[in-house]
Amino acid sequence: MMNFWGSEWMDSSNSTEILDRRRLSEAWYKKTIIEMFTEYNIDDKIEFIKSDKIEALLVFHVEKLWKGFSKKWSSSFHTDNCKHTECSKAIIIDGHMKGTRSVCAARGVQYVESKELGTVEMGCWKMPCKGSMYCQDHKNLQMQDHKAPVAKEYDNEEDSTDCKTLKEKGPLIKCKTAGICASVYNCGIINGMKELYGCESLTQVYMFLVWLAKELLHFPNLLAYDDACHLKKFIINPLRAIKSQYSQFLAALRIVVDKMHFANHVDKWCRRNVNPYTDEQFKNINTEACEQTFQFVAKYKYSIQLNICHMENIICSC
Numbered sequence: 001m002m003n004f005w006g007s008e009w010m011d012s013s014n015s016t017e018i019l020d021r022r023r024l025s026e027a028w029y030k031k032t033i034i035e036m037f038t039e040y041n042i043d044d045k046i047e048f049i050k051s052d053k054i055e056a057l058l059v060f061h062v063e064k065l066w067k068g069f070s071k072k073w074s075s076s077f078h079t080d081n082c083k084h085t086e087c088s089k090a091i092i093i094d095g096h097m098k099g100t101r102s103v104c105a106a107r108g109v110q111y112v113e114s115k116e117l118g119t120v121e122m123g124c125w126k127m128p129c130k131g132s133m134y135c136q137d138h139k140n141l142q143m144q145d146h147k148a149p150v151a152k153e154y155d156n157e158e159d160s161t162d163c164k165t166l167k168e169k170g171p172l173i174k175c176k177t178a179g180i181c182a183s184v185y186n187c188g189i190i191n192g193m194k195e196l197y198g199c200e201s202l203t204q205v206y207m208f209l210v211w212l213a214k215e216l217l218h219f220p221n222l223l224a225y226d227d228a229c230h231l232k233k234f235i236i237n238p239l240r241a242i243k244s245q246y247s248q249f250l251a252a253l254r255i256v257v258d259k260m261h262f263a264n265h266v267d268k269w270c271r272r273n274v275n276p277y278t279d280e281q282f283k284n285i286n287t288e289a290c291e292q293t294f295q296f297v298a299k300y301k302y303s304i305q306l307n308i309c310h311m312e313n314i315i316c317s318c
């Protein structure tokens with residue numbers, strides 16, 4: 001019979017109620033939420049979170065939580081303690097399809113004003129009701145009324161390479177999120193993440209970069225992305241580049257394809273302009289840092305990925 005300390009809690013034969021491992025993980029999860037709320041000055045009075053309110057609470061504060069996260073991990077808290085010889089020399093961004101979840105199929109219901117891009121249509125981010133393609137708010141809508149517009153999110157200019165790497169053209173299921181877009185320093189520390197709706201489109205990746213340019217305390221001048229050719233053409237488009245201080249900042253970055261995906265970039269323009277092997281500054285940069293870090297994070301639901309990223313950074317910086 002078991003006789004180690006605490007064994008009586010795990011033994012159901014003596015009519016003790018067993019401590020369920022899910023209660024334990026929930027308690028840990030709530031504890032990290034309260035810690036983050038305090039640390040990022042969101043709310044320092046939370047003492048108790050009802051289990052059925054966690055999701056709603058996180059959704060309500062998600063923007064502030066990510067801002068706090070990005071500020072913390074781009075600050076001297078990271079750089080003063082990082083043992084990596086090339087700490088924070090470059091940012092690597094990557095989209096992950098694994099973290100997909102179902103979202104409502106309603107289109108044209110939410111718009112975001114962007115100084116750099118004008119009015120941008122965003123899909124509805126809510127979960128569809130059971131047996132429906134729409135969320136509670138949009139369940140009366142018919143699919144034909146809200147067909148996704150034939151999105152012309154990029155100009156011909158961006159599409160003028162021979163590389164088949166533009167993700168908007170890949171197979172996509174309209175009513176799913178494309179998962180997450182993550183940003184990682186080359187030393188492996190995560191500095192930001194966004195959920196993308198529809199697909200990993202240039203527009204959404206661009207908006208994420210503008211967000212990072214605003215929020216990060218340190219944004220190096222080197223950037224790697226697997227579809228760098230289309231992204232770079234989108235960013236340096238002269239009409240777009242002059243829109244704000246952030247679009248100007250992005251246009252001045254050195255942008256390359258990450259080393260692993262460069263073989264797919266067959267176009268001469270890419271070979272000349274986004275080649276990670278001919279740019280001396282990328283010589284010692286691990287451009288796969290994002291891919292490696294996110295194989296782990298992408299397995300989790302978006303709502304808890306903030307906690308997972310937090311944990312992953314702590315493990316990585318030890």
Ligand SMILES: [Zn+2]
Pocket residue numbers: 078079082083084087088185187188189
């Ligand atoms: Zn570092």
Ligand SMILES: [Zn+2]
Pocket residue numbers: 104105106124125126134135136137138
């Ligand atoms: Zn909806």
Ligand SMILES: [Zn+2]
Pocket residue numbers: 161163165228229230264265266267270
């Ligand atoms: Zn290319």
